Amino acid sequence: xxxxxxxxxxxxxxxxxxxxxxxxxxxxxxxxxxxxxxxxxxxxxxxxxxxxxxxxxxxxxxxxxxxxxxxxxxxxxxxxxxxxxxxxxxxxxxxxxxxxxxxxxxxxxxxxxxxxxxxxxxxxxxxxxxxxxxxxxxxxxxxxxxxxxxxxxxxxxxxxxxxxxxxxxxxxxxxxxxxxxxxxxxxxxxxxxxxxxxxxxxxxxxxxxxxxxxxxxxxxxxxxxxxxxxxxxxxxx
Amino acid sequence: xxxxxxxxxxxxxxxxxxxxxxxxxxxxxxxxxxxxxxxxxxxxxxxxxxxxxxxxxxxxxxxxxxxxxxxxxxxxxxxxxxxxxxxx
Numbered sequence: 174x175x176x177x178x179x180x181x182x183x184x185x186x187x188x189x190x191x192x193x194x195x196x197x198x199x200x201x202x203x204x205x206x207x208x209x210x211x212x213x214x215x216x217x218x219x220x221x222x223x224x225x226x227x228x229x230x231x232x233x234x235x236x237x238x239x240x241x242x243x244x245x246x247x248x249x250x251x252x253x254x255x256x257x258x259x260x261x262x263x264x265x266x267x268x269x270x271x272x273x274x275x276x277x278x279x280x281x282x283x284x285x286x287x288x289x290x291x292x293x294x295x296x297x298x299x300x301x302x303x304x305x306x307x308x309x310x311x312x313x314x315x316x317x318x319x320x321x322x323x324x325x326x327x328x329x330x331x332x333x334x335x336x337x338x339x340x341x342x343x344x345x346x347x348x349x350x351x352x353x354x355x356x357x358x359x360x361x362x363x364x365x366x367x368x369x370x371x372x373x374x375x376x377x378x379x380x381x382x383x384x385x386x387x388x389x390x391x392x393x394x395x396x397x398x399x400x401x402x403x404x405x406x407x408x409x410x
Numbered sequence: 411x412x413x414x415x416x417x418x419x420x421x422x423x424x425x426x427x428x429x430x431x432x433x434x435x436x437x438x439x440x441x442x443x444x445x446x447x448x449x450x451x452x453x454x455x456x457x458x459x460x461x462x463x464x465x466x467x468x469x470x471x472x473x474x475x476x477x478x479x480x481x482x483x484x485x486x487x488x489x490x491x492x493x494x495x496x497x498x
Contacts, residue, residue, distance in 0.1 A: 182497065185441075190497040283498050312498055330498060360496070371495040373425050373441045375453055384455055394496055 177331045179287065181386040183243040186374025188222040191283035191310050192403040193360050194371060198223050198282065201308065201358070201405055207231035209258075211277040214238070216266040216297065217284030220374050221248030227280075228257035236276070238264035247374045267292045271300040281309040289333055290344050298348040298410055307350060307408045310358070313338050315402040322400070329393060338404060350408040358405055416484045420450040427455070427493040432486045439493065440479065449481040 182190045189195040207213055211233045215224045218237035228235045237252070237259060239245050245263045252259050264270065266281075267288050279297050297307055314337045318326070323335060336344070338355060345352055423442050430438045430452070440452030 178498075187495075187497055192496065192498065194497075286498065370426050370492045371497070373427065375425075375441060375443065379453065387455065390497075 176380065176382045176386065178329060178386055178390060179241060179331060180243075181383045181390070182219065183241045183247070184376050184379050184383045185387065186220050186247045186376065188220045188372035188374065189282075190219050192312075193310065193358050195222050195226065196361065197310065197358055198226065198280075201310070202227075202230075205231075205278075207233040207278065209233060212236065212275065213278045213280065214271075214276050214300070216279050216281045217287070218248050218261065219244050219282075220372075221251045221261065222372065223280060223282060224248065224259055224261070225251055225255060228252075228255060228259050232257070233277075235259040236271075237261045238266065238269075240265050243376070251374070267296055269296055269300050273299055274302045274305075276300045277302055277305050279305070279307045281307065281311070283310055283312065285309055286312045286336075287330070287332060290336070290341075291347075294344050294348040294350070298350055301410045303410055305410050306353075307345075307406070307410075309406045309408075311341065311404060311406065312336075313341065313402050313404050314400065316400045318397075318400050322397070326393060326397060326401070329389060335401070341404070341406060345406065345408050350410055353407040353409055354405075356405040356407075358403055360403065416450075416487055416490070417445060417447060419490060420445040420484070423490070423492065427495060428452070429491050429493055430482060430487055431489045432482060433488045434486070438480065438482060443479055445484075447484075449483055450487070451479050451481050453479040 209232045213227055213233045213235055215227065215235060215237045218224050218239045221237055224235050224237035227233060235258065237248055239248065242263050245261055249261050252261055266284060279301060285293050301307065312335065314335045326335060342352060420442055425442065427441050438452055440454040442450060443453050444451040
């Protein structure tokens with residue numbers, strides 16, 4: 174099977190694989206009041222960095238799911254010893270097994286962007302409680318791309334679409350959510366701070382292809398830094 | 411820089427992507443996998459340098475695969491810095 178960008182993130186075991194990393198996650202959740210009675214779903218948990226942070230910081234019940242089995246394996250390794258109320262499993266966020274109206278907060282840290290959002294957002298809305306909230310850090314289109322440019326990006330990342338802020342807003346509203354805020358995050362890259370720098374949980378052997386995918390990612394990031402941006406969307410059901 | 415300090419620094423940065431410059435002027439980029447009292451072991455990454463990070467390019471160091479990767483003597487290290495990353 175052809176290896177993808179997401180397989181590459183899993184092989185390198187990249188923690189906080191979303192814009193801003195764990196540092197932005199912490200900042201984004203700084204004013205949240207999650208308590209031990211709340212159920213928080215980390216949709217697309219990756220290596221479980223955010224799930225661990227949620228459980229340690231707020232003592233809330235954490236559900237962590239990811240489509241990639243290797244990510245779930247690495248997340249389980251990280252989370253198993255925490256002795257917190259966390260469940261980790263392989264699941265597709267476009268088709269969740271939870272009951273309607275059963276979750277207080279869903280976090281999507283650059284996850285919906287990699288799904289079909291017109292399926293994913295309604296599904297997330299379904300499992301949210303009334304007044305439950307969706308907090309999503311996602312890629313947005315800042316400037317027009319040519320057809321070829323768009324194809325280069327979506328093919329590489331395995332995405333179906335690159336949406337403008339307006340397109341995201343339409344999708345949230347169509348799913349029946351109310352948009353509370355849309356924020357442009359400040360993305361700092363502090364190379365001095367080991368706390369905030371990217372954390373790798375490497376697989377024992379890393380296929381040559383993954384080095385090439387990582388390199389290609391860095392080139393695309395640089396080439397399209399003006400066209401691709403990031404927003405934090407906070408929505409309520 | 412004292413050897414103990416470099417050991418501690420490498421240990422603290424375990425699992426992080428770093429660029430190490432050795433006293434002979436060479437540059438090594440990779441992820442710190444293991445440290446002992448003599449060497450730090452890097453999982454090397456593609457060595458292109460055009461992006462200031464892990465640039466586009468093939469080749470690398472030829473040490474990929476099993477084990478602890480490329481060993482660098484702690485005493486040979488001149489500088490060590492973390493490499494910034496951005497992921498979607």
